[in-house]
Amino acid sequence: MIRLEKRTAPSRFWTYAAPLLAVVLTMVCGALLFAALGNDPFVTIRTIFWDPLFSEFSWYYRPQLLIKAAPLVLIAIGLSFGFRAGVWNIGAEGQYILGAICGAAVGLAFYPTESVFIFPLMIVAGALGGWAWAMIPGFLRVRFGTNEILVSLMLVYVAQNLLASMALGALRNPDASGFPGSRNLARYPSATSWINEGAGLHWGVVFAFIAVIFAYITLSRHIFGFHVRLSGQSPRAARFAGVNPGLLVLICMGISGALAGLAGLFEVAGPSGLISIDFNAGYGFTAIIVAFLGRLHPVGILLAAGLMALTYIGGEIAQSNLRLPAAAIQLLQGMLLFFLLAVDVLTHYRVRFTSRRVV
């Protein structure tokens, strides 16, 4: 008989091994799924996890991994602060949209002037836009005790409608004869976030690495990081340690909102290029998976975002080369989170095999 015994402290070994085991289990079950669909499981797994990194065209895919992973890292790092402290910001997608709208609006306001000050101003505007959108659920929770999960999620839909009206109205490209969408910022030298497009390098990638280092130092070396962790583990103890819970909620929401806003700004000024009706592609939601897959640890998040980016890009290759349906890739990504949560049991519990007689 199998019995689960609660560990007194989470296992250090399993904290690191669980994500790896989850990835392996996902690959195994994924392979079974692909075999059931009539594809060669080994070729499919290789196409998804290996080809983007080491195939003939990896010179193109590797930079693409950076482009796809950068917004995930930025958003997930922000979310990890709140998630550690028990502040559940589920609406990063909305903050991402607002960051893009505010940043793009600043850039478009200066069009076609060229100046080195435009892009830094856009960065500030993007961060402020995301921050302000996150402050709504933050303030409502602190002031009225509303549930920030619901409010932040609902604000995503508000943000989507705002995005549509911006693409059709205020930010519409006046030269596009009735078609929605703004001017292309990627082709406006003072406003683009590209540093080197061929190498997949834009300012969002740079900021993602900075965010990882910043988060690592804050969480492990700074008193604020200690307060964040303490609030998550024991809110009562945190209060005794002098933590102001309201302020902590606002700071956590603010950090995640600002980082999501930055991610949106870098995306709209680079890879995406323009504000369009459906500019957002779900990064804000995928980042939640990334944050947990990376165990809310900055380095873990970096690796997890890389892995998610790999499944996206490898998934597309598998679709066109092996005719794998898109839904199979989504299943694979879903399995990843599922197995991670499942093997998490091992971190907190010890598995005991006992015979019935002993019991």
Place this chain on the structure above:
Amino acid sequence: MSIKNLLAGTGIALALATGAFAQDPTTVGFVYVGPVGDGGWTYEHDQARQAVEAHFGDAVETVFVESVPEGPDAERVMTQMALQGADLIFTTSFGYMDATINVAERFPDVKFEHATGYKMADNVAIYNARFYEGRAIQGHIAGQMTESNIIGYIGSYPIPEVIQGINSAFIHAREVNPDVEFRVVWAYTWFDPAKEAEAATVLIEQGADVILQHTDSTAPQAAAQAAGNVVTFGQASDMAEFAPFPRVSSIIDDWAPYYIARTQAVIDGTWESTDTWDGIPEGMVSIGEITDAVPAEVKASAEAMIEAIRAGEYHPFTGPLNRQDGSVWLADGEVASDEDLLGMNFYLEGLTGEIPQ
């Protein structure tokens, strides 16, 4: 050396030899905005892809990626197809326009075909169908089928192609029923069954007993079926599984002849960047069977209109027509120019509501 190894060796040599002689197949890529099973827009493009395969056999190989979001992801999918050796790539949604132009710049030897957009390049051709011709038939039938005199319209995005459709359906419904009114809901999606069903339900609750859609799924058909007495039309595909009622007719996009011709042009080396806008006369747009749920005389007059369009005797946008604000757009007998239609961003007189902007 064992017999087995020897056989394997000969096999490889043979394969290499035949490979060198056989012509490298032409690879044609397709980028889809929805899943191939959407039952509408993407489904028809995929039917045409299969027709290309069937037509050329081993000489052509096709690849496709479905449900590609409009944006940077589309650019990566196209680049990847080009890298993997595609010779011709069809990008089948309006939102792929900038991505297609960007990728085409980097692969001057690959030919691109972008559907429903307006940006061209030396290696980017554009193609579209005159859906408004089909909308005229829909409006003509819908205006006579409605009893509540309220027709619901699910718009996707407020772009000229969609606005043409609303205007065309409206003026032809008004022509046969002066009391008819249109209610337009903008879904801001091409394919989202949940949103489309919701839009249909809202329109039905507002009293609409005919639903026209410019989105790709069959969800509005199902919503109408559930409501019981609501008429619909198949969009982009026949959607015959909802016939004879609620679906009483349909607009069918037939891309197969175009795709086959363009693939042939690539094989022959005669491909050129062109701007194609075909309709009922050329067969790119066809009208699905008008079912018996439609009264015989309505069916007869609708069929007469189809024939008139096919013969080039009738243009759905023929004056006198005024803009929503009452200003004159087309004088008596004047026919809309293609240029006017391609940039259409206004409603015609009689339509209520505003185009979002």
